[in-house]
Structure formats: structure tokens, C-alpha cells
Amino acid sequence: MIASTTLSNEKITGFAVWHLALPTVSRREHGIGPVEGTVEIVILELTSESGAKGYGEASPWSVFTGSVEACYAALDRYIRPHVVGSRICDVAAIMADARRAIVHCTEAKAALESALLDLAGRLAGVPVWALLGGKCRDTIALSCSLANPDFAADLALVERLRDDAVGIVKLKAGFRDHGFDLMRLETLRRDHPDLDIRVDFNQGLGAETAINRVRDIAALEPTFIEQPVAAHLYGLMADIRSQITVPLLADESVFGPEDMMRAVHEGICDGVSIKVMKAGGMRRAMTVAGMAEAVGLSAYGGDMFESGLAHLAGVHMIAATPAVTLGCEFYQARYYLREDILADPFPVVDGNVVVPDGPGLGIEPDLEKVRKYSVRHSLEQAA
Numbered sequence: 001m002i003a004s005t006t007l008s009n010e011k012i013t014g015f016a017v018w019h020l021a022l023p024t025v026s027r028r029e030h031g032i033g034p035v036e037g038t039v040e041i042v043i044l045e046l047t048s049e050s051g052a053k054g055y056g057e058a059s060p061w062s063v064f065t066g067s068v069e070a071c072y073a074a075l076d077r078y079i080r081p082h083v084v085g086s087r088i089c090d091v092a093a094i095m096a097d098a099r100r101a102i103v104h105c106t107e108a109k110a111a112l113e114s115a116l117l118d119l120a121g122r123l124a125g126v127p128v129w130a131l132l133g134g135k136c137r138d139t140i141a142l143s144c145s146l147a148n149p150d151f152a153a154d155l156a157l158v159e160r161l162r163d164d165a166v167g168i169v170k171l172k173a174g175f176r177d178h179g180f181d182l183m184r185l186e187t188l189r190r191d192h193p194d195l196d197i198r199v200d201f202n203q204g205l206g207a208e209t210a211i212n213r214v215r216d217i218a219a220l221e222p223t224f225i226e227q228p229v230a231a232h233l234y235g236l237m238a239d240i241r242s243q244i245t246v247p248l249l250a251d252e253s254v255f256g257p258e259d260m261m262r263a264v265h266e267g268i269c270d271g272v273s274i275k276v277m278k279a280g281g282m283r284r285a286m287t288v289a290g291m292a293e294a295v296g297l298s299a300y301g302g303d304m305f306e307s308g309l310a311h312l313a314g315v316h317m318i319a320a321t322p323a324v325t326l327g328c329e330f331y332q333a334r335y336y337l338r339e340d341i342l343a344d345p346f347p348v349v350d351g352n353v354v355v356p357d358g359p360g361l362g363i364e365p366d367l368e369k370v371r372k373y374s375v376r377h378s379l380e381q382a383a
């Protein structure tokens with residue numbers, strides 16, 4: 001009685017935003033650009049009238065989704081007025097207001113929805129996955145990406161992954177010559193025949209060479225090949241798909257439900273990488289997954305360069321989405337950041353992410369670490 005009354009009526013009174021720069025362990029290269037030095041994210045903290053807190057993360061990548069500056073401004077300036085004073089449980093209405101308040105900035109909207117559902121879950125005493133419709137799995141197979149230009153370093157990482165029972169890797173390709181990609185894939189195939197190996201070009205191939213290069217990679221039979229060409233080249237994606245037997249996944253070509261509809265209509269892929277940051281929240285990500293499922297396409301749980309807090313939003317989304325069957329890539333908190341910001345370690349056991357069952361997202365950020373890595377912040381409270 002008390003809890004439900006609180007959740008039904010309680011309002012949001014505090015809205016704090018931090019811009020963080022998190023140091024990383026190595027340089028990584030991708031078809032669309034490198035990541036080196038730090039990963040920059042935005043953290044949102046919502047506070048309720050009774051003092052409860054909810055957290056969300058925006059994880060932009062300037063060459064893929066957008067900039068950290070745009071995310072920070074989207075939350076701090078354009079979305080804040082639609083949130084402070086609103087009822088916590090009015091998630092759908094608040095998210096609709098946020099979408100009307102500012103275009104794009106899907107990562108900022110993902111942070112908002114995460115913080116709302118984390119706060120609602122903590123007040124109701126239930127996990128976020130329960131608010132999304134319930135849990136269809138307790139664990140999610142973890143995939144770790146290999147994107148170090150120093151392949152020897154990546155091979156050492158693979159040994160560590162094997163020790164940790166991680167059975168899936170995704171080889172990032174298309175940032176150097178074709179021979180480098182073939183050599184790495186052949187080496188992994190030969191030395192680790194039981195690994196589930198996927199290949200992701202991150203749009204790295206030019207239109208004139210893409211089909212031949214993808215055909216050569218497909219001959220080595222990775223589990224799937226992801227986004228070989230630029231996001232907008234739907235026709236070329238469809239052509240490539242028609243010439244290989246390995247499944248072709250769309251990533252950068254499909255952000256939200258609108259893109260998914262076009263991708264299905266034009267037949268550009270056999271599956272899709274579902275990301276909370278691309279879709280603009282967990283619920284829209286679930287819509288994309290449902291659309292893929294309805295036409296027989298597979299779905300993979302992708303991510304951006306994230307801390308464990310954004311990983312948790314993805315975990316709860318996948319926990320509540322039966323259609324996401326190809327595992328997840330929530331590896332940065334454990335294998336790429338020098339230090340994650342969660343108060344407890346992001347849960348990975350025997351190569352699987354374990355779905356938290358505690359209230360809200362299940363793990364809170366460590367605010368000492370948030371302050372430690374803060375570049376700037378805005379802590380305005382409602383009057």
C-alpha cells in the first residue's frame with residue numbers, strides 16, 4: 001500500500017548531470033574510427049521527493065551516434081524542464097516529451113529512461129526487467145570485441161577470455177588492409193577452433209571492394225558478418241547479402257524502429273544489432289527486436305563504449321526480450337576500462353553476464369568514482 005502509493009504519486013525533484021572521461025587500457029581501431037585514451041559518457045541522477053535515486057548513462061560515440069557535448073546539453077538544457085516535477089511512473093509520457101523536446105540524441109534519451117526505470121524499480125522494490133515485462137533468461141552469453149591494432153595484444157586478450165570461459169569474440173575488421181583481416185581470422189580459426197567468432201567491419205569497406213572482401217571473409221565461415229559498408233548504403237547491403245551464405249547483420253544502418261522497418265522492406269540483413277543507445281531507450285530497443293522477430297531476423301545485444309551502468313540497462317532489456325538470442329557485448333566494464341564506476345563489479349560469471357535481481361538496475365554507481373572522473377557537472381535541484 002505504502003510502496004504503490006509512493007510510486008503512483010511521487011514526483012521527481014532532483015536532476016543532476018555529470019560528464020565523465022574514463023581512462024581505457026588500450027587503443028582500439030574500427031572501420032569508422034579509433035578510440036584511444038578515454039571513453040566519454042554522461043551520467044544522469046534523478047532524485048525523488050522521498051530522496052530515492054535513479055541512474056542512467058548516455059554513451060555516445062561521435063563517429064557513430066553523436067557527441068558527448070550534445071548528450072550533456074540535451075539532458076541539462078532541453079530535457080530537464082520536462083522531467084523535474086513530473087510523476088516518476090509516467091515513463092511513457094516523459095519519454096514522449098523528451099523526444100519532442102530535442103531531435104536525435106538517442107543516448108541522452110536512453111539515459112533518461114534508464115534513470116526513470118531505475119528509480120521506479122527501487123521505489124517499487126522490483127528489478128527493471130520486471131517493469132519491462134518480466135525475465136526470460138537469467139544469463140546472457142558475453143562476446144568480447146578484438147580491435148587492437150597490435151594483434152599480439154589481442155591474442156593475449158583471447159587467452160584471458162578463455163581463462164574466464166568467454167566463448168564468443170567479435171573481430172573488428174576493415175580498418176587496415178584485407179590481408180590483415182584474413183590473417184587474424186585464419187589465426188583465430190586455427191588456434192581456437194571452438195570459439196564462436198563474428199566479424200564486424202563498422203562500415204569500413206568502400207563500395208568498390210566490399211563484395212569481394214566480404215566474400216573472402218565469408219569463406220572462413222564466421223557466425224555472422226556485421227555492417228561492411230556505410231550506414232546509408234541500403235542497396236549495397238542487400239547486394240552483399242545476396243552473395244554470401246553467412247548471415248549479414250545491420251548495426252549502424254538500424255537505430256530505431258523507423259530504420260528497422262526500412263531495413264526489412266529493402267531486405268538488407270539477416271539480423272540486427274540491438275542497442276539501447278541507438279534506439280533511445282530500452283523500450284524502443286525492445287520494439288526493434290520485436291520487429292526483427294516478426295519477420296524471422298536474428299537479434300544481437302550490442303553496445304557503445306560504455307561503463308557498467310549503461311551495460312545494466314542493456315542487460316535488463318535483453319533479460320526481458322526473448323528475441324535477442326545471439327548474446328551481448330557488454331565487455332568494456334571488465335575488459336576495456338581501467339576502472340568501472342559501479343559500486344559492485346559488473347556481473348560476469350563463466351563467460352556469461354548474470355541478470356541482476358535486485359531493485360532497479362540492481363547495482364548503483366559509486367559516486368566517489370563519478371566525482372573522480374568528472375569533467376563537468378550540473379547539480380541543479382528543483383525549488
Ligand SMILES: [Mg+2]
Pocket residue numbers: 200202226227251252273302
Ligand atoms: Mg557493430
